Amino acid sequence: MFNSQHLPVYAVSLHRLNLRQTEALRTMPSTISRSATFEELALPLFASLYNHAFWLTRNQSEAEDLVQETFSKALRAFDSFQLGTNFKAWIFRILRNTFLTSRTGIATSRTVFLEDHPDTLDTVASSTPEDTLIRLDNQAALHLALEQLQPQLREVLLLCDVEEIKYKDIAAILDVPIGTVMSRISRARSTLRQLLQPQLGESL
Amino acid sequence: MTQTPQTNQSTEHLNPGKLNAFIDGELPPAERQGIEQHLTGCHACTMGVLSATQLKAATASAGHRFAPPPEALARLTAHFHSQPQAETRTKKSARIYSMTSLRPLAWAALAAAILLTVSLLGWRQLHQTNALAAELLDQHLATLSSGATPQVISTDRHTVKPWFQGRLPFSFNLPDPAALPPDTTLKGADLTYINGQPAALLLFTIHKHEVSIFLTQRTPGPILTALPSSRSGFAIHSTTTHDLLIVAVSDVNPADLDLLVAALVRAQ
Numbered sequence: 001m002f003n004s005q006h007l008p009v010y011a012v013s014l015h016r017l018n019l020r021q022t023e024a025l026r027t028m029p030s031t032i033s034r035s036a037t038f039e040e041l042a043l044p045l046f047a048s049l050y051n052h053a054f055w056l057t058r059n060q061s062e063a064e065d066l067v068q069e070t071f072s073k074a075l076r077a078f079d080s081f082q083l084g085t086n087f088k089a090w091i092f093r094i095l096r097n098t099f100l101t102s103r104t105g106i107a108t109s110r111t112v113f114l115e116d117h118p119d120t121l122d123t124v125a126s127s128t129p130e131d132t133l134i135r136l137d138n139q140a141a142l143h144l145a146l147e148q149l150q151p152q153l154r155e156v157l158l159l160c161d162v163e164e165i166k167y168k169d170i171a172a173i174l175d176v177p178i179g180t181v182m183s184r185i186s187r188a189r190s191t192l193r194q195l196l197q198p199q200l201g202e203s204l
Numbered sequence: 205m206t207q208t209p210q211t212n213q214s215t216e217h218l219n220p221g222k223l224n225a226f227i228d229g230e231l232p233p234a235e236r237q238g239i240e241q242h243l244t245g246c247h248a249c250t251m252g253v254l255s256a257t258q259l260k261a262a263t264a265s266a267g268h269r270f271a272p273p274p275e276a277l278a279r280l281t282a283h284f285h286s287q288p289q290a291e292t293r294t295k296k297s298a299r300i301y302s303m304t305s306l307r308p309l310a311w312a313a314l315a316a317a318i319l320l321t322v323s324l325l326g327w328r329q330l331h332q333t334n335a336l337a338a339e340l341l342d343q344h345l346a347t348l349s350s351g352a353t354p355q356v357i358s359t360d361r362h363t364v365k366p367w368f369q370g371r372l373p374f375s376f377n378l379p380d381p382a383a384l385p386p387d388t389t390l391k392g393a394d395l396t397y398i399n400g401q402p403a404a405l406l407l408f409t410i411h412k413h414e415v416s417i418f419l420t421q422r423t424p425g426p427i428l429t430a431l432p433s434s435r436s437g438f439a440i441h442s443t444t445t446h447d448l449l450i451v452a453v454s455d456v457n458p459a460d461l462d463l464l465v466a467a468l469v470r471a472q
Contacts, residue, residue, distance in 0.1 A: 035284075039284075043277075043281075046272065046276075046277055046280065047271065047272060050270065050271070050272035050276065051267075051268060051269065051270045051271070051272075054269075054270035055267070055269075055270070060270075060273070063270070063272075064272065064273070064276050064279070067272075067276075067280065068279075068280055068283055071280060071283075071284065072283070072284075075284070139265070139266060139396060139397045140395050140396065140397060140402070142262055142263070142265075142266035143266055143269065143397060146263070146266055146267065157263055157267070158267045160228060161260050161263040161264045161267060162263070162264050162267035162268055164264075166230065167225075167228070167230050182221055182224065182225065183221075185224050185228070186220045186221055186224050189220075189224065189256065189259060189260075190220065192259065192263065193259065
């Protein structure tokens, strides 16, 4: 499911090893080596995971706890991670599943999400493309619009635009078909644009 | 992604789904090429792609909003290494290594982890201060463009300060015009964000030089106070009061900038 294109550090280190060394690394029973490999992959993602966790929990200490629990779970499950697959997508999936079992996550999941209505996806906006070249440098308006976006739509947009994760990996993280990812992205951007129009209108 | 016939690709307008897949780099090369060909002759679709790309870039910037507290990484690594070894060690490894033989390795790993943590924190600190300086300079440069109009245009501090009520989770004072340094004028103000925090952006002129003053809530940690004193030829002066962080950016003489910042500090 996951690909190897997002593993530059690990890929380079593996290239430097010959086949025998690689095999030795795989079979080495040393916890230290395993833990070091895990840290090499996971620590660079700390800031991204924290940012995403904050968007999910909307609370600093909860976000930190969520990331800490994610790291613990990921380390424990690291043996099940397939070398050469997408580690970022793998650990983001753990983060999300951990969130869903938390108190905040359970409360959030009670919110009914009207899933993907195809008839609303292909509607062309009434404004002209020139109208939509709006003042997107207005950070305050963008922050507000992102806050107002439905959590499920915001989540898919953050994974796509902020974390730059491919559709198929987002589908794996969210545990939904790739078609659902595409329709949610379409709907998220359309909604975001609608939310931005009046706010920017006031400030112009 | 499914492959679609290429025959009429260059004449078909982009639907939202296709447009999103295009800007997200999710299309196969042949399909992407067909769309690029279409865009060379279709103004409406080109504007649509430009607008969508703008929105994507703006979302990426706005979504990268919450930075972990400086000490969070240290807490995480401490948590990592405090976890019971038995939880992660396999039975096989337990048979192979005695505790005695593991001890030097464990100390070495601990030392490496501490070194890594310190290095990461140092790198992160440097990276964040540089990124913040770049963000502040970008915002200052944006105010210099002729099309950028502040949300409140006024030289009257009694107009500017109340405008922020309800827009910021903190308050601040503006100095009386007489208390400002010579040839220094308040032009207006804007609401902005720095380092993911809401901030007031005050626009001044000193001898025809534009000055951006950012006021935001003071947060714990040395990041914001460790800003470089200049970037790309612009002076950056940061200082703190009991509750506020004040950062000034301008190409004016640094001594004149200091006088303005000092006047703002005195007013708090």
